Amino acid sequence: MTTPIIRINQLDKSFGTLKVLDGLSFDVMPGEKLALIGPSGSGKTTILRILMTLETISGGHIEVCGEQLYHMQKGGTEVPANEAHLHHMRRHIGMVFQHFNLFPHKSVLDNVTLAPMLTKGEPKAKAEARAMELLDMVGLADKAKSMPSQLSGGQKQRVAIARALALQPRIMLFDEVTSALDPELVEEVLLVMKRLAAETDMTMLLVTHEMGFAHEFADRVLFFDKGRIVEQGPPDQIFRNPEHERTQTFLRKIIAAGHRV
Numbered sequence: 001m002t003t004p005i006i007r008i009n010q011l012d013k014s015f016g017t018l019k020v021l022d023g024l025s026f027d028v029m030p031g032e033k034l035a036l037i038g039p040s041g042s043g044k045t046t047i048l049r050i051l052m053t054l055e056t057i058s059g060g061h062i063e064v065c066g067e068q069l070y071h072m073q074k075g076g077t078e079v080p081a082n083e084a085h086l087h088h089m090r091r092h093i094g095m096v097f098q099h100f101n102l103f104p105h106k107s108v109l110d111n112v113t114l115a116p117m118l119t120k121g122e123p124k125a126k127a128e129a130r131a132m133e134l135l136d137m138v139g140l141a142d143k144a145k146s147m148p149s150q151l152s153g154g155q156k157q158r159v160a161i162a163r164a165l166a167l168q169p170r171i172m173l174f175d176e177v178t179s180a181l182d183p184e185l186v187e188e189v190l191l192v193m194k195r196l197a198a199e200t201d202m203t204m205l206l207v208t209h210e211m212g213f214a215h216e217f218a219d220r221v222l223f224f225d226k227g228r229i230v231e232q233g234p235p236d237q238i239f240r241n242p243e244h245e246r247t248q249t250f251l252r253k254i255i256a257a258g259h260r261v
C-alpha cells in the first residue's frame with residue numbers, strides 16, 4: 001500500500017483565544033490533487049501556512065515525506081520546527097500566494113534562479129537553463145529579461161508559479177492564486193495550473209473560491225467549516241450531491257451569487 005506524503009493528525013491551531021483548527025486529521029497521497037474549500041475564516045489558508053512552516057501549531061502531529069514537520073519544544077505548548085530541519089523540509093514544499101511576492105528589483109529570470117542558487121548552491125548556468133524551461137512552460141520565456149513591474153498580474157502570478165517550481169518540490173500549495181487578479185487574467189493562470197496537474201505527478205493542494213476550477217482540478221475536495229472537515233469526497237459528489245447541510249448552504253450561496261460550481 002502507498003504511504004501518504006502528508007499526514008495531519010489531531011492538528012490544533014489557535015491565535016490567542018481564537019481556535020482556528022480543531023483536532024484536524026487528514027492524509028494526502030502522493031500525486032493527489034486536493035481542493036480545500038469552505039467559508040471565509042474556516043482555516044484553509046492557515047493549513048497551507050502550517051505546512052509551509054510559516055506558523056507554529058498548538059497541538060497535534062504533521063508528517064511530510066515521512067518526517068515530522070514540527071518538533072515539540074521542551075515545556076512549551078507551541079511547536080516550531082528548528083531552523084536546520086525547516087530548511088531541509090522546505091525543499092519538499094513550494095507555495096504560491098495570493099499576492100505574488102516577486103522580488104521587485106530582480107528580473108523575471110533572476111526571480112526564478114535565486115532560490116536554487118542560494119539555497120541549493122546550484123551553478124548559475126544550470127539554474128538559468130531550468131528557469132528558462134519553467135518560464136517556457138508558463139508561457140513567459142520571452143519575458144525573462146523583464147522586470148516584474150512590466151508584467152500584468154496574470155503574468156506575475158505565472159512567474160511566481162515558475163519560481164516555486166524551481167526548487168523541484170514534491171508538493172505544491174496554491175493559496176487563492178487568482179483572487180487578486182482581474183477577471184480576464186484568471187484563465188491564463190488556471191490553464192497553467194491545469195497543465196501542471198495533468199502533466200506532473202506532483203502533489204497539489206489548492207485553496208480556492210473558484211468552485212468551477214476546484215471541480216475540474218481536484219481528485220478530492222475537502223469542505224471546511226470552523227477548522228474542521230465537514231465533508232470530503234470526489235468533486236462530483238461534493239459539488240453535485242453534497243450530503244451535509246452546511247455544504248449545501250455554502251454551495252447554494254455561491255450559485256446564487258452567479259458563480260459556477
Ligand SMILES: Nc1ncnc2c1ncn2[C@@H]1O[C@H](COP(=O)(O)OP(=O)(O)OP(=O)(O)O)[C@@H](O)[C@H]1O
Nearest residue numbers: 015018020038039040041042043044045046047207
Ligand atoms: N496571524 C493571525 N493572527 C490572528 N488571527 C489570524 C491570523 N491568521 C489568521 N487568523 C484568523 O484565523 C481564522 C482563519 O483564517 P484563514 O486565513 O486560515 O481562513 P480561510 O479559510 O483561508 O479564509 P479566507 O477564505 O477568507 O482566506 C480567521 O478568523 C483569521 O482572521
